[in-house]
Amino acid sequence: MTHFKSEFLHTLSERGFIHQISDPEGLDKKFSTEIVTGYIGYDPTAASLHVGHLMQIMMLHWMQKTGHRPIALMGGGTGMIGDPSFKDEARKLLTVEGIGANIEGIKQKFSNFLDFDRAENPAIMANNADWLLDLGYIAFLRDVGRHFSVNRMLSFDSVKLRLDREQSLSFLEFNYMILQAYDFVELNQRYGCTLQMGGSDQWGNIVNGLDLGHRMLDTQFYALTSPLLTTASGQKMGKTANGAVWLNADALSVYDFWQYWRNTEDADVERFLKLFTTLPLDEIARVVGGVATDINEAKKVLATEVTALVHGRSAAEEAAATAIAVFEAGQLDLSLPTIQIGWSALRGGLGILAATVTAGLAASNGEARRHIQAGALRVNDETVTDEKMSLGEAQVLSEGVIKLSIGKKRHVLLKPV
Numbered sequence: 398m399t400h401f402k403s404e405f406l407h408t409l410s411e412r413g414f415i416h417q418i419s420d421p422e423g424l425d426k427k428f429s430t431e432i433v434t435g436y437i438g439y440d441p442t443a444a445s446l447h448v449g450h451l452m453q454i455m456m457l458h459w460m461q462k463t464g465h466r467p468i469a470l471m472g473g474g475t476g477m478i479g480d481p482s483f484k485d486e487a488r489k490l491l492t493v494e495g496i497g498a499n500i501e502g503i504k505q506k507f508s509n510f511l512d513f514d515r516a517e518n519p520a521i522m523a524n525n526a527d528w529l530l531d532l533g534y535i536a537f538l539r540d541v542g543r544h545f546s547v548n549r550m551l552s553f554d555s556v557k558l559r560l561d562r563e564q565s566l567s568f569l570e571f572n573y574m575i576l577q578a579y580d581f582v583e584l585n586q587r588y589g590c591t592l593q594m595g596g597s598d599q600w601g602n603i604v605n606g607l608d609l610g611h612r613m614l615d616t617q618f619y620a621l622t623s624p625l626l627t628t629a630s631g632q633k634m635g636k637t638a639n640g641a642v643w644l645n646a647d648a649l650s651v652y653d654f655w656q657y658w659r660n661t662e663d664a665d666v667e668r669f670l671k672l673f674t675t676l677p678l679d680e681i682a683r684v685v686g687g688v689a690t691d692i693n694e695a696k697k698v699l700a701t702e703v704t705a706l707v708h709g710r711s712a713a714e715e716a717a718a719t720a721i722a723v724f725e726a727g728q729l730d731l732s733l734p735t736i737q738i739g740w741s742a743l744r745g746g747l748g749i750l751a752a753t754v755t756a757g758l759a760a761s762n763g764e765a766r767r768h769i770q771a772g773a774l775r776v777n778d779e780t781v782t783d784e785k786m787s788l789g790e791a792q793v794l795s796e797g798v799i800k801l802s803i804g805k806k807r808h809v810l811l812k813p814v
Contacts, residue, residue, distance in 0.1 A: 403428030435592030436468035444502030445645035449635030474529030581606030629664035655716035658700035746787035
């Protein structure tokens with residue numbers, strides 16, 4: 398591990414964020430001697446970011462915490478094209494209205510990690526639509542396009558993979574890397590930005606911007622990437638059998654978010670504490686070392702600390718208390734994820750398969766049926782054995798809800814209204 402003198406790179410290195418740096422010594426010196434402005438871009442493909450984005454958000458957080466200026470760049474312009482990197486086919490094009498709505502959803506979480514109002518080195522929220530949408534095509538080709546070699550662009554793994562598989566790569570997508578590279582130039586001219594960060598799969602796109610900056614502005618630019626993160630079992634971070642682990646509470650309940658981290662594999666706990674919390678390293682060592690005989694206690698710390706960063710301390714502690722009440726004390730906790738259903742549906746008899754799908758505990762009747770056959774589905778903590786069972790008023794508990802469960806850790810309340 399390289400020994401860095403600057404606080405920012407030293408922090409990232411110690412906590413496991415660094416995969417590759419274009420000029421380690423030069424960037425370390427820059428961070429040691431001046432306030433550095435750096436950015437990470439986010440294309441608005443959905444109305445919420447997910448856990449897979451959290452590592453980069455934490456990098457921006459540490460950048461500001463160590464005295465530098467981070468930029469969160471919304472891809473309002475590039476989002477109209479879509480990043481083709483390592484995709485099997487072209488993304489569906491989003492409408493202008495859809496992109497705008499997604500950006501508003503994404504913005505919600507950044508204020509939990511970055512301070513946009515502080516007097517010194519305030520964070521910046523930018524949108525590349527501000528400069529990309531008004532570009533003149535001919536002028537852009539003359540001033541920017543001439544700096545790009547098609548031969549070199551075809552050699553990037555993200556493009557080469559599609560071509561080797563004889564999969565279509567549209568001219569629209571091919572232009573994505575040029576526009577993303579231009580973002581770096583524009584951010585330098587507007588804010589003095591000299592660093593772009595991202596995941597290691599973005600290295601080619603980031604280096605394009607670095608090279609373009611050298612050619613157009615004769616300025617030293619830097620690139621820094623984080624490793625692609627997988628769990629100890631090789632699963633991609635941020636994805637589960639039930640879909641993405643979203644950061645916004647309207648896309649995934651705080652309880653389910655907490656539970657995702659509580660279910661972390663044993664081998665990942667210490668690594669995730671370093672990456673996804675702000676706990677000091679000596680405190681992390683104490684948490685992990687002090688529960689050597691019960692790693693579950695460390696998992697609870699991880700779940701609560703990450704949830705506190707994303708959703709706030711109060712919501713995190715409420716989710717932790719709910720989990721303890723449900724799993725350890727065997728109580729019914731009304732703060733569990735709740736789905737409203739109509740009384741009329743219950744009075745007519747709501748089939749257990751349909752109820753399980755409505756609760757989000759199964760994607761289809763077939764999956765719900767398999768849960769029953771495996772003995773995994775319970776209603777009010779009683780195992781369901783008959784797939785033809787119907788829920789009615791008799792199943793409504795005194796608290797006014799019906800509790801559906803899959804296994805020990807997935808619970809949803811159905812609330813008749």
